[in-house]
Amino acid sequence: MSENYPVPAEIVRKNGVRGIFSVAGGVGLLIVQAIIGFGPVGFIVGGAMIVLGVGGLFSKNKDKITTTVLAVIAGLGIAIMIPNSPVPALIGLGALGLLIYGGVSLFKFFKGIKSRA
Numbered sequence: 001m002s003e004n005y006p007v008p009a010e011i012v013r014k015n016g017v018r019g020i021f022s023v024a025g026g027v028g029l030l031i032v033q034a035i036i037g038f039g040p041v042g043f044i045v046g047g048a049m050i051v052l053g054v055g056g057l058f059s060k061n062k063d064k065i066t067t068t069v070l071a072v073i074a075g076l077g078i079a080i081m082i083p084n085s086p087v088p089a090l091i092g093l094g095a096l097g098l099l100i101y102g103g104v105s106l107f108k109f110f111k112g113i114k115s116r117a
Helices: 009-036 040-057 064-081 087-116
Strands: none
Touching: 009 040, 009 087, 040 064, 064 087
């Protein structure tokens, strides 16, 4: 019965934005996973992530979400440098999760657009 009513524009927009950014994040993670698989490049990327994370933690910005994300980035940078670490596999799982979530959100977006037409 709810198929007869149009989905509110706010929800349609939210699903569209979530879908686009989730798919873009998933593709970005797949690119990072491919880059860190090339031996010395993995160490360079890991070092850059550590510098970015630690630099952000010592900045004047004390936003809890930002500092948490930067700490996770620094931790991943350290984990990338450990031989035989499970990080590339975990990054692949995260990418798959983001791609699925983005696909579902985009499906809801297009379904919402159709209900508004």
